[in-house]
Amino acid sequence: MSDAIVASFASMTLTVLFAFFIALGVVRAAIAYAHRRGMLDQPGQRRSHKIPTPRGGGIGIIVSVLLTVPACLLYLRPAWHFYVIITLMLAVALVAWIGWWDDHSSLSALPRFGVQILAAALFSAALLIDGLSWFWLPLLILAGAWSINLHNFMDGIDGLLAQQGIFVAAGLAVLAWLAGQHALGGASACLAAACLGFWCYNRSPARIFMGDVGSGSIGLLVFALTAMLWQVNWLWLWPALILSSAFVTDATLTLLARMLGGRRWYTAHREHLYQWIVRRGHTHTVGAGWYVGWNLLVAAPLAVLAWEIPGMGLLTCIVTYAMAAAIWLMAKRHMLRRDRYKARHVHT
Structure with missing residues (x-):
């Protein structure tokens, strides 16, 4: 292993440790902040928790x-263009800002979706400047907006979205590092x-929920x-898409099932x-644990x-999904059968 790779790995390791401790400290402060501001998710029929819990972590x-x-x-190699980094951070800040606003006082879907589309468009445009066809722009915007929303949909029980973020991001880091993309691996x-x-x-039992400020931004x-x-x-x-297969499948099939069933797919549900x-x-x-197992x-x-x-990448991805x-x-059919079985026994 060359001295340059060793130096890159050491720099990345130090930055990753900083990332962990910064998050740890800010989340701890966010718990106190949420209690002071009354930012508490109350239990309800369409929620999976049983006690009031702070949100916005x-x-x-x-x-x-x-x-x-x-x-x-910027500093690991190969470094990314400055405009890509700036637009990525701006996009993250936009999605986090509208999510933070929504965590404080609920917003309608239209302004949230508008900001999400803007954020995805800004980053996608910056990514395409390097010579890729602009044909990809609408597809990238659609993919970005869907990723933001599906991760928001999947943030519903203790630890689930956080552990998925750990798994997918760590997997992307390994892929990037093996490819010699140390900057992307470090990020x-x-x-x-x-x-x-x-x-x-x-983690269960949760001391704080992520809130839209985090779920959309992770997406x-x-x-x-x-x-x-x-x-x-x-x-x-x-291989990158395979890493996200659990969340993409659950969110997409659930949305399709609700749409085909004539239900209001955009409303809260369980x-x-x-x-x-x-x-x-x-x-x-x-x-x-089901998702960890998968x-x-x-x-x-x-x-x-x-x-x-x-x-074999495309075929493997298709087989995975x-x-x-x-x-x-x-799994859904099994659970529905159990529901019907219990309902019959209750009535008899």
Whole structure:
């Protein structure tokens, strides 16, 4: 291993440690702030928690990311263009700002979605300046907006989104480092460390919830880091997408099921798979454990396969999502059958 690589790894490790401790400290302060401001999520029919819990802890992730990710992208090698770094941080700040506002006083969907589209468009445009076809711009904007919202949808039980952020960002960091993209690897590792710092207070039983300030921003960052890998080499897109398969599948199929069922898909609900698991009497830890199992036993090995055999990347990605969809359908049908069985016994 060359001296340059050793120096890069040492710098990255130090920055990642800073990211963890910054998030840890800011989240601790956010708990006190939320109590003072009355930012408490109350239990309800469409919520999975049973006691009032502070929200807005995702601000710790945002502060950590804004302070550490630019340093990695700028000073590690190969460094990214300044305009890409600036637009990425601006996009994160925009999504975090509208989420922080929503955490304090609920906003309608239109202004939130407008800011999300603007943030995704700014970053996507900056990424395409380096010579990629502008044909990709609407697709990137759509992908960015969906990633922001699906991560928001999946933030519903203790520890789930934080642990997913750790897994996906750590996986992206490994992929980038193996590809020699040390700057991108360091940035991804900082996001993983920031999510870990938040998870320490969000694991079950949660002392604070992430809030929209964090969930939407993680969605944007997962999209951005994945898109940056794709921009360097399009073959790296497939293992990156495999890492996100659990959340993308659950959020997408749940949304489609609600739309096809004629329900108001844009309203709050408890129909994601993780919510069904908790509704069946399992703990939040067990619910989150289902996703850990998928990530470690299926997503990680298949992402390695897609990385090691680039020509099989697309096929491996398709197989991964097909498996995830099949498991999602089987699990939902099993739980619905149990509901009907219980209902018949209650009436008899």
